[in-house]
Amino acid sequence: xxxxxxxxxxxxxxxxxxxxxxxxxxxxxxxxxxxxxxxxxxxxxxxxxxxxxxxxxxxxxxxxxxxxxxxxxxxxxxxxxxxxxxxxxxxxxxxxxxxxxxxxxxxxxxxxxxxxxxxxxxxxxxxxxxxxxxxxxxxxxxxxxxxxxxxxxxxxxxxxxxxxxxxxxxxxxxxxxxxxxxxxxxxxxxxxxxxxxxxxxxxxxxxxxxxxxxxxxxxxxxxxxxxxxxxxxxxxxxxxxxxxxxxxxxxxxxxxxxxxxxxxxxxxxxxxxxxxxxxxxxxxxxxxxxxxxxxxxxxxxxxxxxxxxxxxxxxxxxxxxxxxxxxxxxxxxxxxxxxxxxxxxxxxxxxxxxxxxxxxxxxxxxxxxxxxxxxxxxxxxxxxxxxxxxxxxxxxxxxxxxxxxxxxxxxxxxxxxxxxxxxxxxxxxxxxxxxxxxxxxxxxxxxxxxxxxxxxxxxxxxxxxxxxxxxxxxxxxxxxxxxxxxxxxxxxxxxxxxxxxxxxxxxxxxxxxxxxxxxxxxxxxxxxxxxxxxxxxxxxxxx
Amino acid sequence: xxxxxxxxxxxxxxxxxxxxxxxxxxxxxxxxxxxxxxxxxxxxxxxxxxxxxxxxxxxxxxxxxxxxxxxxxxxxxxxxxxxxxxxxxxxxxxxxxxxxxxxxxxxxxxxxxxxxxxxxxxxxxxxxxxxxxxxxxxxxxxxxxxxxxxxxxxxxxxxxxxxxxxxxx
Numbered sequence: 001x002x003x004x005x006x007x008x009x010x011x012x013x014x015x016x017x018x019x020x021x022x023x024x025x026x027x028x029x030x031x032x033x034x035x036x037x038x039x040x041x042x043x044x045x046x047x048x049x050x051x052x053x054x055x056x057x058x059x060x061x062x063x064x065x066x067x068x069x070x071x072x073x074x075x076x077x078x079x080x081x082x083x084x085x086x087x088x089x090x091x092x093x094x095x096x097x098x099x100x101x102x103x104x105x106x107x108x109x110x111x112x113x114x115x116x117x118x119x120x121x122x123x124x125x126x127x128x129x130x131x132x133x134x135x136x137x138x139x140x141x142x143x144x145x146x147x148x149x150x151x152x153x154x155x156x157x158x159x160x161x162x163x164x165x166x167x168x169x170x171x172x173x174x175x176x177x178x179x180x181x182x183x184x185x186x187x188x189x190x191x192x193x194x195x196x197x198x199x200x201x202x203x204x205x206x207x208x209x210x211x212x213x214x215x216x217x218x219x220x221x222x223x224x225x226x227x228x229x230x231x232x233x234x235x236x237x238x239x240x241x242x243x244x245x246x247x248x249x250x251x252x253x254x255x256x257x258x259x260x261x262x263x264x265x266x267x268x269x270x271x272x273x274x275x276x277x278x279x280x281x282x283x284x285x286x287x288x289x290x291x292x293x294x295x296x297x298x299x300x301x302x303x304x305x306x307x308x309x310x311x312x313x314x315x316x317x318x319x320x321x322x323x324x325x326x327x328x329x330x331x332x333x334x335x336x337x338x339x340x341x342x343x344x345x346x347x348x349x350x351x352x353x354x355x356x357x358x359x360x361x362x363x364x365x366x367x368x369x370x371x372x373x374x375x376x377x378x379x380x381x382x383x384x385x386x387x388x389x390x391x392x393x394x395x396x397x398x399x400x401x402x403x404x405x406x407x408x409x410x411x412x413x414x415x416x417x418x419x420x421x422x423x424x425x426x427x428x429x430x431x432x433x434x435x436x437x438x439x440x441x442x443x444x445x446x447x448x449x450x451x452x453x454x455x456x457x458x459x460x461x462x463x464x465x466x467x468x469x470x471x472x473x474x475x476x477x478x479x480x481x482x483x484x485x486x487x488x489x490x491x492x493x494x495x496x497x498x499x500x501x502x503x504x505x506x507x508x509x510x511x512x513x514x515x516x517x518x519x520x521x522x523x524x525x526x527x528x529x530x531x532x533x534x535x536x537x538x539x540x541x542x543x
Numbered sequence: 544x545x546x547x548x549x550x551x552x553x554x555x556x557x558x559x560x561x562x563x564x565x566x567x568x569x570x571x572x573x574x575x576x577x578x579x580x581x582x583x584x585x586x587x588x589x590x591x592x593x594x595x596x597x598x599x600x601x602x603x604x605x606x607x608x609x610x611x612x613x614x615x616x617x618x619x620x621x622x623x624x625x626x627x628x629x630x631x632x633x634x635x636x637x638x639x640x641x642x643x644x645x646x647x648x649x650x651x652x653x654x655x656x657x658x659x660x661x662x663x664x665x666x667x668x669x670x671x672x673x674x675x676x677x678x679x680x681x682x683x684x685x686x687x688x689x690x691x692x693x694x695x696x697x698x699x700x701x702x703x704x705x706x707x708x709x710x711x712x
Contacts, residue, residue: 051683051685051688052683053683053684056605056608056609057612060608060609060611157703158704158705158706158707160705160706161708161711164712200701202699202700203703326708328694365692365694374660376660378674379586379587380589382588383591384591386588390692
């Protein structure tokens with residue numbers, strides 16, 4: 001009979017759950033890691049060097065709308081949520097490693113200014129950022145920025161000629177007083193030998209599903225290294241169907257799960273860690289209903305599902321005649337984006353809106369037809385123009401924080417059930433005027449940079465309206481925010497539930513506010529910090 | 544993973560590329576429609592001294608497969624659009640589109656492309672659909688990558704060179 005007694009049960013094996021399971025096993029605890037999806041192998045189940053024309057039919061047959069649509073989008077769970085309002089979207093990836101399999105690898109520390117709105121200062125998280133960076137293997141360049149601290153970097157990766165033009169534009173605007181910085185992007189990909197023994201990056205540009213595991217995923221580093229301790233058991237193809245509680249419902253005692261084949265099992269644990277991703281974690285808490293917990297588990301504050309936010313963006317493309325004639329034969333690099341425009345509104349808020357944004361900038365010959373969408377005409381001259389635009393342009397992809405508001409939240413859609421008869425989540429999203437104001441500024445700023453760099457703007461949204469903006473469906477955070485006050489927050493600053501003392505959350509749901517930067521590094525750092533705290537409580541017998 | 548294994552994967556991929564020499568059997572188009580669509584795409588993206596045109600690049604296969612899996616509305620737009628092209632050729636030149644000389648065929652396309660971006664009639668919308676899919680198919684084609692862009696990606700490199708031009712500052 002399979003072992004069912006564990007110290008800790010971690011549900012979800014993505015960026016948060018993978019690190020948590022590893023850190024807990026390293027701390028000497030016996031850990032079960034429960035994952036709804038199967039194991040997928042890089043280079044075999046995903047990630048081949050295939051071009052769109054080779055995989056076109058295979059992909060269309062599988063229901064994708066284009067051959068370049070992400071291979072992992074909503075794998076096996078299309079229409080997993082009900083959307084209410086302005087085009088919300090939700091990306092789930094049910095597989096060992098979760099969405100760490102398909103992430104772009106961007107690793108940006110949140111800075112001291114960002115932590116001013118959190119219940120702990122940057123300095124408390126900084127050591128965990130360092131640990132995570134060393135553990136993942138992260139390349140970057142030390143830029144000494146005030147609000148995006150440098151990390152433990154491997155050898156950096158340079159940008160391409162078109163991106164140099166953007167840098168020139170930024171430097172010229174800075175001389176006129178603009179407050180912004182263009183720096184090299186930082187990514188969790190190996191440019192030097194690393195303790196994980198993963199392969200080095202070979203710069204093929206297909207990072208979204210890296211075929212050689214040069215990019216960090218929970219599945220290629222955290223989970224196998226955790227299992228090497230002999231204390232981590234991976235239960236894949238196992239969907240959690242119920243949280244089990246003790247008689248007076250003050251503590252979690254385990255979970256019930258169903259295998260893909262249909263059989264039902266359970267595991268017992270002294271502590272439960274949920275890391276199912278922002279929307280799914282909140283949904284699991286809301287699904288628990290009893291007389292003692294009428295609004296869902298750990299939800300007497302009523303904050304579970306609230307404070308939802310994400311990133312949204314727009315794209316502007318500039319064409320730079322000056323770089324004509326450059327050698328484009330090896331443009332792939334570590335994906336389209338090699339640099340980042342940041343430092344906007346850090347020390348001086350914009351008078352027209354709250355919050356800020358960053359801009360991922362990239363170039364290179366990629367399967368992307370956006371920049372030639374609006375080129376008029378046809379014939380030989382049109383064909384030459386397409387080539388010129390493709391080869392000598394740089395794209396600026398903005399990423400701003402949606403204003404947190406009462407109109408952005410998730411709840412349960414009782415009319416739509418999953419295969420276990422449990423309500424699916426409903427994502428409510430409405431753009432605020434603040435979001436539209438920020439979008440307008442994003443477009444103007446990028447246009448200025450392109451022109452200052454000697455280029456012309458060849459593609460941009462027709463207007464800063466909801467129809468032209470895209471919500472990042474992988475960047476949702478904030479449905480179970482942390483805080484010191486149990487009346488206004490779901491977990492304490494260590495990720496521990498105020499109400500159910502052996503329940504911990506280790507994913508983006510705990511973010512109390514959201515800067516413009518990509519969430520993964522912070523999710524991983526907080527998951528490690530929460531796990532250390534949990535292990536400490538276990539040692540003291542306080543679980 | 545060992546470098547050796549990586550090269551194995553890369554090698555296998557290049558072998559898996561479709562054989563473009565064999566004539567393609569369309570799934571969505573009739574044989575006549577396929578020839579018309581291919582010619583229209585080739586007028587949008589013709590061959591010139593430096594690179595092959597859409598027909599030589601094999602865009603027909605790509606367009607046909609996309610349409611085979613497309614929505615009923617898209618399918619109907621293409622069927623009707625190609626029929627209208629045929630009717631226009633008959634009206635102007637009293638013969639099938641494919642029997643017209645290239646200059647006459649270009650006139651038929653030119654009338655669809657008039658006022659591009661501002662036209663809301665069916666003929667204008669068909670031109671936009673035709674142009675978009677032709678561009679996408681050509682953009683993704685090996686001929687474009689190899690002979691137009693002269694791109695040599697997917698060869699593993701140990702260090703990314705990046706921009707080293709002192710004048711790109």
